[in-house]
Amino acid sequence: MTQSPAKYDVIAIGNAIVDVIARADDAFLATHALTKGGMQLVDAEMAELLYSEMGAAVEISGGSAANTLAGLAAFGKSCAFIGQVRDDQLGQVFAHDIRALGIDFDTPVRTAEPPTARCLIMVTPDAQRTMNTFLGASQFLPAQALDKDMIQAAQILYLEGYLWDPEEPRAAMRTAIAYAKEAGRKVAFTLSADFVIARHRADFLAMIEEGLIDILFSNDDEIRALTELDDFEAAVAAIAPKVPVLVCTCGENGAIAIVDGVRSETPAAVVERIVDTTGAGDLFAAGFLTGYVDGLSVEDSLKLGAIAAAEVISHYGARPEEDLKLLRVKKLG
Amino acid sequence: MTQSPAKYDVIAIGNAIVDVIARADDAFLATHALTKGGMQLVDAEMAELLYSEMGAAVEISGGSAANTLAGLAAFGKSCAFIGQVRDDQLGQVFAHDIRALGIDFDTPVRTAEPPTARCLIMVTPDAQRTMNTFLGASQFLPAQALDKDMIQAAQILYLEGYLWDPEEPRAAMRTAIAYAKEAGRKVAFTLSADFVIARHRADFLAMIEEGLIDILFSNDDEIRALTELDDFEAAVAAIAPKVPVLVCTCGENGAIAIVDGVRSETPAAVVERIVDTTGAGDLFAAGFLTGYVDGLSVEDSLKLGAIAAAEVISHYGARPEEDLKLLRVKKLG
Numbered sequence: 145m146t147q148s149p150a151k152y153d154v155i156a157i158g159n160a161i162v163d164v165i166a167r168a169d170d171a172f173l174a175t176h177a178l179t180k181g182g183m184q185l186v187d188a189e190m191a192e193l194l195y196s197e198m199g200a201a202v203e204i205s206g207g208s209a210a211n212t213l214a215g216l217a218a219f220g221k222s223c224a225f226i227g228q229v230r231d232d233q234l235g236q237v238f239a240h241d242i243r244a245l246g247i248d249f250d251t252p253v254r255t256a257e258p259p260t261a262r263c264l265i266m267v268t269p270d271a272q273r274t275m276n277t278f279l280g281a282s283q284f285l286p287a288q289a290l291d292k293d294m295i296q297a298a299q300i301l302y303l304e305g306y307l308w309d310p311e312e313p314r315a316a317m318r319t320a321i322a323y324a325k326e327a328g329r330k331v332a333f334t335l336s337a338d339f340v341i342a343r344h345r346a347d348f349l350a351m352i353e354e355g356l357i358d359i360l361f362s363n364d365d366e367i368r369a370l371t372e373l374d375d376f377e378a379a380v381a382a383i384a385p386k387v388p389v390l391v392c393t394c395g396e397n398g399a400i401a402i403v404d405g406v407r408s409e410t411p412a413a414v415v416e417r418i419v420d421t422t423g424a425g426d427l428f429a430a431g432f433l434t435g436y437v438d439g440l441s442v443e444d445s446l447k448l449g450a451i452a453a454a455e456v457i458s459h460y461g462a463r464p465e466e467d468l469k470l471l472r473v474k475k476l477g
Numbered sequence: 478m479t480q481s482p483a484k485y486d487v488i489a490i491g492n493a494i495v496d497v498i499a500r501a502d503d504a505f506l507a508t509h510a511l512t513k514g515g516m517q518l519v520d521a522e523m524a525e526l527l528y529s530e531m532g533a534a535v536e537i538s539g540g541s542a543a544n545t546l547a548g549l550a551a552f553g554k555s556c557a558f559i560g561q562v563r564d565d566q567l568g569q570v571f572a573h574d575i576r577a578l579g580i581d582f583d584t585p586v587r588t589a590e591p592p593t594a595r596c597l598i599m600v601t602p603d604a605q606r607t608m609n610t611f612l613g614a615s616q617f618l619p620a621q622a623l624d625k626d627m628i629q630a631a632q633i634l635y636l637e638g639y640l641w642d643p644e645e646p647r648a649a650m651r652t653a654i655a656y657a658k659e660a661g662r663k664v665a666f667t668l669s670a671d672f673v674i675a676r677h678r679a680d681f682l683a684m685i686e687e688g689l690i691d692i693l694f695s696n697d698d699e700i701r702a703l704t705e706l707d708d709f710e711a712a713v714a715a716i717a718p719k720v721p722v723l724v725c726t727c728g729e730n731g732a733i734a735i736v737d738g739v740r741s742e743t744p745a746a747v748v749e750r751i752v753d754t755t756g757a758g759d760l761f762a763a764g765f766l767t768g769y770v771d772g773l774s775v776e777d778s779l780k781l782g783a784i785a786a787a788e789v790i791s792h793y794g795a796r797p798e799e800d801l802k803l804l805r806v807k808k809l810g
Contacts (some may be wrong), residue, residue, distance in 0.1 A: 166577075200574040200796065203536035214533075233566040233592070242535040244499075259566070376787075463533065 146342040151435045153221040155298035158209025159282040160227035161235045161261040166199040168266035178335045183275040191278035204461040205241035209304035211462045215430025218468035224248040230281040234260040254281050259321040273422040283310030296327035305336030329344035332359035359389040366474045403442050413454035423462025427452040486554040486770045488631035491542025492615040493560035494594040495567045499532040501599035516608040537794040538574035540695035542637035544756045545797045548763025550578040551801035557581040563614040568593040587614045606755040620652045629660035638669030649784035665692035668699040685719045692722040736775050743779035746787035756795025760785040
């Protein structure tokens with residue numbers, strides 16, 4: 145089919161979350177039975193309890209796919225976001241921050257309970273982040289909130305696996321995939337977390353089999369969970385033939401991509417001091433997609449991913465602080 | 478009179494503000510006619526406009542006197558805060574953060590408009606901060622919200638000049654001074670800003686003449702504004718005989734204190750990279766008061782002030798990130 149020129153490089157659908165970040169020690173994690181490095185969903189009551197006991201915090205807009213867009217915008221890419229906030233102060237913060245990055249965000253604000261989503265993040269001295277997400281308004285994104293023209297005007301539709309869990313956004317994302325496919329656009333999907341895969345494994349595999357996913361982002365744990373294979377290489381070998389582009393990040397061991405059967409690799413970029421690993425995967429995706437839409441080699445796209453991930457883990461918060469366009473020129477030429 | 482042992486080292490009355498911090502360039506300040514390094518009050522409409530045009534931000538609890546208490550708490554001092562928030566999300570953020578530092582904060586929450594105060598802070602590449610404060614709920618602190626026993630249980634009552642401007646808190650602060658004096662406690666006062674002095678100069682001078690202020694904090698501009706003398710030394714000479722303790726900060730030129738006629742000085746502490754000067758004066762006061770309540774020499778108290786100020790300007794936000802107790806041992810022994 146004929147494809148019209150894209151207004152956006154990437155449009156993403158994801159949780160609209162404000163991160164609440166505090167330093168914590170291992171004893172705090174133990175007392176509250178929190179699994180270091182993990183992400184758990186918490187209800188309002190648990191969020192209230194944890195918040196009352198955690199340290200003085202900093203509020204910074206977050207959300208996995210929204211962080212990826214923040215990275216893309218910092219690379220100079222044209223982006224739009226779809227996600228649900230409430231008409232409260234944290235909703236205003238989220239909307240302000242994403243628009244201030246030049247990202248279009250027009251999803252109608254909800255006027256009913258629950259409040260805007262927040263993620264209580266404990267950062268331990270080893271720079272690991274332990275996330276406790278109260279999804280709030282985020283999980284009530286209705287399919288009718290989608291702007292079909294906007295989705296079809298983007299070269300890539302990027303979907304966050306975290307949002308596959310609640311029913312309403314899942315239905316919305318299915319609709320969005322249909323819109324994108326109808327317009328001949330690419331669909332990128334990030335598996336997000338083990339618990340999401342545990343609940344929706346069959347669904348994800350079916351989408352992959354149906355050819356609905358053009359670019360799949362995963363980390364080493366997630367691809368093994370998806371395939372139920374203990375061996376990373378076996379897991380990669382099982383999925384790679386079924387998606388045009390497979391990207392797997394492996395933390396400090398770098399990342400690989402398999403594109404049309406060809407494997408490329410990058411080591412992790414050097415970071416002087418890792419402060420807070422929140423957003424590493426989100427920003428890796430931003431770098432890789434920047435390379436993808438700019439037509440860079442797969443290896444250079446992986447390198448851009450590593451560069452963006454390195455930037456975001458060198459400070460608190462999951463949104464880049466540096467101008468990634470400049471960093472790209474400096475590091476990649 | 479007999480003085481009972483103090484439960485608190487310092488109780489402070491001040492604005493209860495959440496800072497909204499974004500980087501900005503000089504062009505942004507010019508476009509919005511903002512005076513670099515200054516603090517201006519803005520109404521809801523102006524706050525809305527500025528916020529919509531400023532960059533992606535980070536929210537961190539602030540407020541001048543509250544920052545000073547955060548510093549005192551980080552030095553291990555026992556503190557309480559009195560200030561007005563609304564029952565909104567930013568009010569929850571402020572209350573959470575101050576309590577998480579171990580500071581008692583029991584002021585009844587307001588349930589009516591306006592919302593909790595916020596300060597839109599633009600940080601330019603030269604690390605200067607330009608503040609635009611929407612006072613919101615903060616200016617409606619009623620005298621009946623004061624807990625007399627709490628005030629009389631503190632060795633020092635610390636008052637923020639910023640809060641002298643609105644009528645209701647001014648009356649509350651006068652009442653608080655009377656409570657403190659009745660119990661034989663010390664009253665510390667910070668002049669806060671030129672615009673406050675311009676409006677309340679006669680009032681401040683009268684309080685000084687009446688002997689209501691035991692410890693006066695000022696910077697070089699403020700003491701000259703207070704005395705209407707261009708010469709710094711002349712201004713200091715005019716005020717010093719009227720207050721038991723006068724502390725004047727002079728930015729990068731360090732600070733002086735005149736205690737019972739004896740002058741002490743400290744240079745500014747060395748900072749590797751100044752990131753954001755917000756809170757420098759607030760934290761200087763925290764360090765000095767820590768020395769004061771611990772019975773250190775005036776020179777060492779000034780040094781503690783310089784150490785705390787240096788810490789807070791080395792990162793974004795006006796609350797200390799480091800454990801100032803450890804920094805004190807490291808730098809002062």
